[in-house]
């Protein structure tokens with residue numbers, strides 16, 4: 300056999316061995332999918348990311364624009380990368396989460412946030428895989444792992460690797476797991492065997508687009524994050540547009556409506572991973588109890604959950620929107636207490652909630668609470684609710 304042929308056979312055996320090793324390590328760590336693509340597999344993503352950012356669809360997520368070049372091209376992020384491994388883990392709920400919308404005294408926390416933070420769960424496992432892989436691949440092989448927080452376009456890469464396709468709601472849909480997959484990635488300098496991309500199976504369906512309560516899809520496959528309840532309740536620190544608040548219903552952290560509407564979910568089975576099963580306390584919490592949370596209570600309730608990241612004040616702001624949408628007089632008392640909260644975003648949203656829950660004369664009797672309000676945004680809520688403060 301010519302030397303060249305022998306070397307190439309050896310290289311392909313090594314690739315196959317390392318690829319098989321990765322797949323078995325992924326299964327051992329509880330991942331449901333593990334497939335591989337090249338760093339050059341998403342040439343269309345740069346232009347689409349640029350249009351997203353040029354249209355300002357990222358809102359106040361300035362980090363998206365700051366990392367644009369690295370995000371758009373894995374080789375700009377890491378020039379030596381030769382293979383990208385994409386991992387998917389099923390987090391499907393045991394019940395369609397939309398049933399909660401008919402329970403006005405309950406708050407809806409999106410499925411992904413009802414137990415442990417997936418970043419923590421997945422990152423630890425990817426690190427474990429990376430360590431074993433690097434040890435077997437030998438000296439000179441470098442490995443890096445990413446979940447969400449790094450500037451990596453996980454969805455187009457996952458589509459190129461064949462885990463699923465980007466549906467019209469922009470998330471990855473799998474024929475096996477529907478919309479309920481978390482993604483993670485491993486970049487390596489090693490050569491691996493690449494998988495084929497998945498095709499788009501949306502066809503003429505537009506269920507997700509029609510399901511969005513805030514009309515956040517300007518077109519199929521495009522999202523304007525500034526209108527998305529997930530962005531507004533999790534990422535957005537400022538005042539939430541009053542025109543959008545009624546559409547939130549009782550959604551207080553994230554939203555699953557477009558994901559839940561997807562007909563491909565019918566093949567999904569409940570997550571195997573117990574860390575993604577809803578904790579009882581977070582399955583259908585009472586709005587009244589959440590309004591009463593102080594900082595310590597908030598931290599204790601959301602220990603280990605991604606909800607903890609937004610902090611008590613932003614969280615209570617969101618709960619007040621749900622209270623304002625509930626139509627429940629029983630929530631007037633807990634909302635009134637929050638008119639005196641130290642956090643302006645809480646006071647402001649308490650004004651809005653009470654203006655919707657109380658009859659007009661009753662609400663106007665609260666006007667004294669606006670006296671001496673030092674915050675212009677809270678004052679703007681009083682004014683919008685028809686209470687003008689004399690200087």
Ligand code: B12
Pocket residue numbers: 343344347348351409410411446447448449450451452453454455465468469470471472478479480481482483519520521522524527529530534552553554555557558
């Ligand atoms: C920023 C971000 C958000 C933002 C923006 C959402 C978005 N769709 O971009 C906000 C805060 C709104 C958000 C919300 C949610 N997110 Co998020 N988010 C991200 C993050 C960090 C970056 C995504 C990104 O790069 N967006 C920029 C846009 C331009 O990229 P893109 O979505 O890939 O856009 C493509 C399409 O628009 C497409 N496109 C554009 N035009 C056209 C035209 C045609 C014809 C075609 C075919 C395609 C096409 O091309 C673009 C590039 O490929 C990723 C993690 C990561 N690093 O990837 C998680 C991630 C996307 N989020 C995730 C989740 C779970 C959610 C929520 C479900 C959480 C919740 N329950 O509230 C919601 C879903 C809302 C939704 N419908 O997208 C998961 C999705 C998993 C999956 N199966 O896809 C990810 C991958 C995190 C993870 N590691 O698992 N998220």
Ligand code: SF4
Pocket residue numbers: 468510511512513514515516522526527528529530553554555556557558
């Ligand atoms: S997560 Fe909710 S608000 Fe955001 S795009 Fe999907 S349906 Fe619309």
Ligand code: SF4
Pocket residue numbers: 465466467468472500501502504505506507508560561562563
């Ligand atoms: S709901 Fe329909 S259009 Fe939306 S992602 Fe699923 S199959 Fe595609």
